[in-house]
Amino acid sequence: MKRTVLTAFALIFALSAEASATELLPAVPPIPADNTMTSEKVELGKMLFFDPRLSSTGAVSCASCHNPAFAFTDRLPLALGHKHQAGPRNTPTVLNSAFLTSQFWDGRAATLEEQALGPVQAEVEMNETLENMVRKLKAIPAYAERFKQVFGGKDPVTPENTAKAMAAFERTLITTNSPFDRFLMGDEGAISADAKKGWELFRNKGCTACHNGPNFTNGGFFRIQVPxxxxxxxxxxxxxxxxxxxxxxxxxxxxxxxxxxxxNGSVASLSDAVKIMSREMLGVQATDKEAALITEFLRTLTGEMPRVDVPVLP
Ligand code: HEC
Ligand code: HEC
Structure with missing residues (x-):
């Protein structure tokens, strides 16, 4: 009897671990009640995201570091911002950031809205005050008009509304339909035999303890000292x-x-990153072969890039 109970528990555990590890990436992320998404708001947010005039020099936009051609990152170890100063950290992608339970490597912003004004003011990023940013935006009639259309009210060009528009745009940057998602939906041929072995290793080794759910992160914080x-x-x-x-x-x-x-962007190769993770987080060395198979699986997580037409700014 005891044995059956245990087995049943083990089975439930295995099933729930399996379920949380294998969720499709939804096409629509959670949307906060106070920032509904309209196509006008998303368009305004996109314009702001690409507009270097949000920075003090007029030379750095969100897209300078979150470059759509590089999957919304910069391919640099450390971000280069205001006057080409290197910041302290690597630029994460904003793709699927709408699914994150906190923003930044250290989780210091809870939402995309809260996050968006950080880089504008950061000395090593865009180095601009919010007063100046608002003043510059108000002076551009096409922006004043769009803010009014989207948010209404007497004085719609505010830091809060700027953040809301950019967050709404970011919520459209979802990469559905990756080969792995197609595999989950039953298309056995969507990923290679090696990728399937890699997926099995990824689960069996315990990577899914932290990298689970539709966005392959449980949102937790863990101790790691990368090279x-x-x-x-x-x-x-x-x-x-x-x-x-x-x-x-x-x-x-x-x-x-x-x-x-x-x-800190210190590791260039994905298979090296896999080996470091295995050693640091699970306390086991992954062999070259295992790292190669897991890497093959990780490659299947590349989804369809959202279509982002570069806006023509006023
Ligand atoms: C100079 C390069 C640079 C610019 C410009 C920049 N970012 Fe970032 N972004 C970064 C870096 C570096 C981080 C990580 C910082 C950290 O964790 O401390 C980051 C983090 C983020 C995150 C969190 C993603 C995650 O995985 O936690 C979002 C969202 C984001 N930026 C959006 C924006 C928006 C919106 C703008 C424009 C208002 C912007 N960024 C401008 C470099 C930049
Ligand atoms: C205990 C939780 C935990 C486990 C288990 C874990 N990871 Fe991670 N993983 C993290 C954290 C935390 C980071 C962010 C590290 C940092 O700050 O650079 C990360 C980052 C990564 C990165 C780098 C992502 C990037 O964009 O820089 C890869 C690749 C990765 N993990 C793969 C794996 C693989 C493969 C396994 C299993 C062998 C694994 N992880 C197991 C917590 C974990």
Whole structure:
């Protein structure tokens, strides 16, 4: 009897782990009640995302670092912003960031809305004050008009509305229909035999303990010191000793395109990143063969890129 109960538990555990590890990426992310998505708002957000006039020099836009041609990253170890200064961290992709439960490597912003004004003001990113940003936007009649259309009210060009529009645009950057999603939907031929072996290893080794759910992250924070890093991570947000060197679990969607890897961009090759993860997080060495198979699986997480026509700015 005891045995059957145990087996039943094991089965339920296995099934639930399986279920959480194998969710399709939905086409529509969670949308907050106070920032509904309209096509006008998304279009305005896209314009702002591509507009370098949000920066103090007029030279740096969100898209400078989150470049659509590089899967919304910059392919640099550390981000280069205001006056080409290197920031302290690697640029993560904004693809599927709408599914994240917190933003930034250390999770210091809860939502995309909260995140969006950070880079505008960061000295090493766009180095602009919100007052100046609003003043410049108001001086461009086409923007004043669009803000009015989208948000209404007497004084619609505000930092809050700017953030809302950019967040609405970011929520359209979803990469559905990857080979892995097609495989999950029953298309056995969508991924190679090696990728299937890699998927099995990924689960059996325990990568899915942290990289699970539709976006392959459980949103948790874990201690990791990647090569060359002295970054205190989550500790800088909470001040808890316990949070030293902890970082948010990264999404693995489109990971084949978002190199170099880790919070300091110190690792260029995906199979090296896999080996480091296996050693650091699971305490086991992955062989070259295993790393190659897992890498083959990770490549199947590259989805269809959202179509983003570069806006013509006023
Ligand atoms: C100079 C390069 C640069 C610019 C410009 C920039 N970003 Fe970023 N972005 C980064 C870096 C670096 C991080 C990670 C910073 C950290 O975790 O401390 C980041 C993080 C993010 C994240 C969080 C993603 C995640 O996985 O947690 C979002 C969303 C984002 N940026 C959107 C924007 C928007 C919107 C703009 C324009 C208003 C912008 N970024 C401008 C480099 C840049
Ligand atoms: C205990 C939780 C945990 C486990 C288990 C885990 N990871 Fe991670 N993973 C993380 C965290 C946290 C990060 C972000 C690290 C950083 O700050 O650079 C990450 C980052 C990554 C990255 C780099 C992503 C990027 O864009 O820079 C890859 C690739 C990766 N993990 C693959 C794996 C593989 C493969 C396994 C299994 C062998 C695994 N992970 C197991 C927590 C985990």
């Amino acid at each position: 060359g890093s002295t970054d205190l991570g989550r500790f800088e947000v909470t001040g808890n000793e316990d949070d030293k060197y902890k970082f948010r679990v990264q999404t693995l969607r489109n990971v084949a395109l978002t190199y170099p890897y880790f919070n």
